Amino acid sequence: MARRDDEDDRRSSDAYERHLADHERDRRRAQGSFYTPPDLVAWILDHALAGAPPEATVLDPACGTGHFLVAAARRLGVRAVHGSDLDPEAVRIARERLAAIDPTVPDADLERQVVVADGLTAWAGRTFDAVVGNPPFLGQLRRRSAGQNEEHRRGLGAYTDTSAVFLHRSLDLVGPGGAVALVQPLSVLAARDAGAVRTAVAGRGAVTDFWCSDRPVFDGTPVLTCVPVVRVGAEPPTDPGAWGRLAAPTFDIPAVALPGDTGVIGDLADCTADFRDQFYGLAPFVREGLDGGTPLITTGLIDPAESRWGRTSTRFAGTTYDAPAVDLAALRADGGLARWADARLVPKLLVAGQGRVVEAVADVRGEWLPSVPVVSVVPRAVGDLWRLLAVLLAPPVVAHAAARYLGTGLTPGSVKVSARQVAALPLPADEVAWAEGARLAERAQAASDAGRPELLAATGRVMTAAYDAAPEAFGWWSARVARRPDGKRPPLSDPAAAG
Ligand SMILES: C[S@@+](CC[C@H](N)C(=O)[O-])C[C@H]1O[C@@H](n2cnc3c(N)ncnc32)[C@H](O)[C@@H]1O
Structure with missing residues (x-):
C-alpha cells in the first residue's frame, strides 16, 4: 500500500x-x-x-x-x-x-x-x-x-x-x-x-x-x-x-598553503584590464597585419611564455584574423585612444583572461596592444619583468588562483583571473629559487617550440620550490600546460584532460 x-x-x-x-x-x-x-x-x-x-x-x-x-x-x-x-x-x-x-x-x-x-x-x-x-x-x-x-x-x-x-x-x-x-x-x-x-x-x-x-x-x-x-x-x-x-x-585542484607575508604582484606592478570603450574604440583600426602594424594580442593568442600572434588565427570583434594589427598612425590621428595606446606600449606581461592555467607572456619591448579581456601587468622596475612572469608560471600560484576563483569562469575547470586578482597573487619567499625561475622563464619564452616544454617544466619545478609547495601542484600544472601530440592544447572543456 x-x-x-x-x-x-x-x-x-x-x-x-x-x-x-x-x-x-x-x-x-x-x-x-x-x-x-x-x-x-x-x-x-x-x-x-x-x-x-x-x-x-x-x-x-x-x-x-x-x-x-x-x-x-x-x-x-x-x-x-x-x-x-x-x-x-x-x-x-x-x-x-x-x-x-x-x-x-x-x-x-x-x-x-x-x-x-x-x-x-x-x-x-x-x-x-x-x-x-x-x-x-x-x-x-x-x-x-x-x-x-x-x-x-x-x-x-x-x-x-x-x-x-x-x-x-x-x-x-x-x-x-x-x-x-x-x-x-x-x-x-x-x-x-x-x-x-x-x-x-x-x-x-x-x-x-x-x-x-x-x-x-x-x-x-x-x-x-x-x-x-x-x-x-x-x-x-x-x-x-x-x-x-x-x-x-x-575539480582535482591540489591544496596549497601560500605565504601571507611576502607581498603580492601589485607591490611590483600595475595590473589593469581594458573595457568595452577600448574594445569598440580599437575595432575600426584593426586590420590584417602580417606586413606591419602593431600586434593586437587576444586571449586566444597567449600561451605560457609564448605569443601565438601570426602563427594562430584569432577572432576580434566578429572577424577572424591571421595576425590582427592596429593601425597606430590612424589611431593616434583619431585621438580617442592615443593616450591609452601610449600607456600600453611599454614593457609588460599580458595575461589571458581565462585558460587551463594562468597564461602569461612578456612583451619585452613594449610593442603589443592587449585586447579585452587581456590583463596588462606593467612592472614598475623593468628588471622585474621575468621575475613576474615566473610568478605567473608558478604552479602553486596557479593552483591557489584556480581554487580561490573557482566557479567564476565560463567553463568549468578553467582558471579565470581579473586584474585585481592578478595584483593580489602572492610572491615567493625564496629569492634565490625565484631568481632561477626568472632566468628559466626568460629562456622558455626565447626557446623554439621544441625546446619550450622542457624549459617551462623546469620553471614550474623551480617555482614550486620557491613557494616551498608540495610537488602535487607541479604535477597538476604540468598536465594542464601540456600540449597534445598534434601540438594543440586540449580545449578548456575537455573533461578527460581536466586535471
Ligand atoms: C528550482 S525550483 C525548486 C523546487 C524544489 N526545491 C525541488 O527541488 O523540488 C524553484 C522553485 O522556486 C519557486 N520560486 C521562485 N521564486 C520564488 C520566491 N520568491 N518565493 C518562493 N518560491 C519561489 C518556483 O516556483 C520553483 O518552484
Whole structure:
C-alpha cells in the first residue's frame, strides 16, 4: 500500500513537472525552477539534520512540488515540515503529497504549513532547525523580467543572484545549532556579488559540509551547482574570500598553503584590464597585419611564455584574423585612444583572461596592444619583468588562483583571473629559487617550440620550490600546460584532460 502511494505520489509530481517541461518551459525558466535529484535531496537532509532532535522542524522556502518536504516528512513526520512557493499549482501538489503520507493531518494545518508566498518575505519571526531546498537561480536581468520585489535585497548588491539572497535571508530563519543547506550556483563561491552573503555566513557560523559536482545535475540547465551547509554558531567562521577551496577537491585542484607575508604582484606592478570603450574604440583600426602594424594580442593568442600572434588565427570583434594589427598612425590621428595606446606600449606581461592555467607572456619591448579581456601587468622596475612572469608560471600560484576563483569562469575547470586578482597573487619567499625561475622563464619564452616544454617544466619545478609547495601542484600544472601530440592544447572543456 505504501508502495502504491509512493508511486502515485511520484506520478503526480512527475506529471506536473512534465507538464511544466512541455508547456511552460519559458515560464519555468523565468521562475528558475529545475527539480532536485533524490540523491541530492537525501544528502542535504542527512547533513542539515545531523544532530537535530527528533522533533526538529524543516523549512523549504521555495518548495516547488515538495521534493524536500516529502523526503523530510518521511524522516520527521508531516507536522515537522513547512514550505512556500509562488506557484499555487506546485503548492497544491506539495500539500497533496504530504496529505498522502499522513492523512491524519488536517487540511487546515497543511494550508498553514505549505503556503503560496514569496519565500524571501514569508516566515518572518519564525525559526526552524533546518532550512533546505533548491531556491531559484535568477540573475539580475531575468529577475527584472520576473518582476520580483527588491525590498529584501537591502544591503546586497544589485547583481546578487536570487539563490544567494535566499541563503542570506535563511540565516535569520534558523536557531542556534540549526543549519541552512540550499542548492546554489557554483558562482556563489567566488562571485563578487555574493561576497556580502559569504560575509554574512561568517558572521553567523561556518560552512561545515559541502557538496559539489563538476558536471550539471539539473535537467535542462548547464549551470554547475553546489550546496554549502551553513551551521549557525559553528566555529571557526569560513573565510568569505576562500569558499572556492571548498570545491577544489571536486575539480582535482591540489591544496596549497601560500605565504601571507611576502607581498603580492601589485607591490611590483600595475595590473589593469581594458573595457568595452577600448574594445569598440580599437575595432575600426584593426586590420590584417602580417606586413606591419602593431600586434593586437587576444586571449586566444597567449600561451605560457609564448605569443601565438601570426602563427594562430584569432577572432576580434566578429572577424577572424591571421595576425590582427592596429593601425597606430590612424589611431593616434583619431585621438580617442592615443593616450591609452601610449600607456600600453611599454614593457609588460599580458595575461589571458581565462585558460587551463594562468597564461602569461612578456612583451619585452613594449610593442603589443592587449585586447579585452587581456590583463596588462606593467612592472614598475623593468628588471622585474621575468621575475613576474615566473610568478605567473608558478604552479602553486596557479593552483591557489584556480581554487580561490573557482566557479567564476565560463567553463568549468578553467582558471579565470581579473586584474585585481592578478595584483593580489602572492610572491615567493625564496629569492634565490625565484631568481632561477626568472632566468628559466626568460629562456622558455626565447626557446623554439621544441625546446619550450622542457624549459617551462623546469620553471614550474623551480617555482614550486620557491613557494616551498608540495610537488602535487607541479604535477597538476604540468598536465594542464601540456600540449597534445598534434601540438594543440586540449580545449578548456575537455573533461578527460581536466586535471
Ligand atoms: C528550482 S525550483 C525548486 C523546487 C524544489 N526545491 C525541488 O527541488 O523540488 C524553484 C522553485 O522556486 C519557486 N520560486 C521562485 N521564486 C520564488 C520566491 N520568491 N518565493 C518562493 N518560491 C519561489 C518556483 O516556483 C520553483 O518552484
